[in-house]
Amino acid sequence: MFFHEPELQYEVTVENPDPHFAKLLQQAIGGQEGEMRVAMQYMFQAWALPEEYEEYRTLLMETAVEELGHIEMLATAVTKNLRGSSKQMSEDAEAVASTAASMTGQNPRQFLSAGQSAMPVDSNGVPFSGGYVVASGNLAGDLYANVMAEGTGRTLATRLYEYTDDPGMRDMLSYLIARDTMHQNQWLAALESLENPTPVPASFPQEEENQDVNYAFMSTRREQQPDPEAPWTQGDAPDSRGEFSYLAEQPGDGDGVPPAPDPSTYNVPEDE
Template identity: 70%
Template sequence: MFYHDDQLQFEVEVENPDPHFAKMLQQAIGGAEGEIRVALQYMFQAFAVPAEKQEIRQFLMETATEELGHIEMLATAVAKNLEGASEDARESAREDPIIDEMMRTGQPRQALSAGLHAMPVDSNGVPFTGNYVVASGNLAADLYANVMAESTGRVLATRLYEFTDDPGMKEMLEYLIARDTMHQNQWHAALEDLGEHRPVPASFDQEQENQEYNYSFMSTTREERDDPKQPWTQGEAPDGKGEFSYTPRQPGGGAPDLKAVIDEMYNEVQ
């Protein structure tokens, strides 16, 4: 079950409303780096955790719920950056200077479709897609995806921070950046706590892999080049199970030899 407390997780104030910044904030709501993505990602990951790992399920679900609070904060920030127009002004659109500015520099759909409020879209108005969500059922794989999600989310938040001079927006973003710092570190800590988990999935018998290429960096340049002697071409692999090597050429498997097409697919030109 979910419970909602009718107060924001962190105070959101806007001293100088900026419709253009409201449009930019939409990326932090419905974009690939946004809060809808991580809220759903952590939630669906939690759904897949078995009962015997209740602490991990709780860990994921609490973070997912926190991210729902971030969506509410950002949606409030969007509305505050767009607010100030009366109902009459909204109907007369460009006669109101706030609406005029919104239509020129912001996201028109925030006015036309949402009455000057946030939407589940990115900064270009593209609706959020569940394709952004990574929930593979393999905990290690998902935790690595979570590190990436928080990393790109923190990059976005720091960029937004540089695009505003509003003290309230900076304070809100300072909070969100801090939480991204914590979340990155908690996922790393959880990965370390898992113990041996690489390569993912660790349960697959590596004896079944092609032993010639499982730790070899493969060059794909047309002209053969020497081993660049980098950390990924020599020395022990991070999983401790193999030694890196360098393959100057792809093995080559001959020309594609496709079987006859299935008649019902109508692929032949006749």
């Protein structure tokens, strides 16, 4: 169940409307690093958790709904950047050629399809894809994915911050960057609260995996290379269940020749 209040989570102001910046902001809405991605990701992750994980389900849902508020903020910012410069855009709209010229710096569909409004697309106008969403049903794996999602989202927000000099937009982005900081840390804290988060899934019996290579860094170079004695080739593994080692070459065995196809596929040329 959701409730909505006609008030933004954080105030959004635009002092110098910029249709081109509106196009860039679309990435933070419907792009792979955007708020639609994390909102849907956290919801589907929460909906997969059984009763005994209620604490984590609540954490995920609270954050998911917060992200919906971020979408609303960004959509407001896009619309204000598009419509706020209406004097110049209205003058341009009086002539087809001028309208086309005014749209070169923005997504034309924001004008043609949405009437100077935000859309569920990225900065190139590509519609949001559910393929961006990671919800595996494994809590540890999903939490790692959430750290990555917040990391890429924060990187995007900082780039947008550096791109604009509008005080209102920088204020809004400063808020979103701060929330990304919190979300990265909360997911890391949630991971630390799990008894055995790695390897994912931790419930698989490790004795069933190949013990010769499960903690070995494998070189794929043609000529054998010496052990670089790096943190990932020696010492205890982070999961405390094994010790890193180094393989100077791949095991190598068998061949990749496939069996003959069914004749009905006509994959093989006719015999001469």
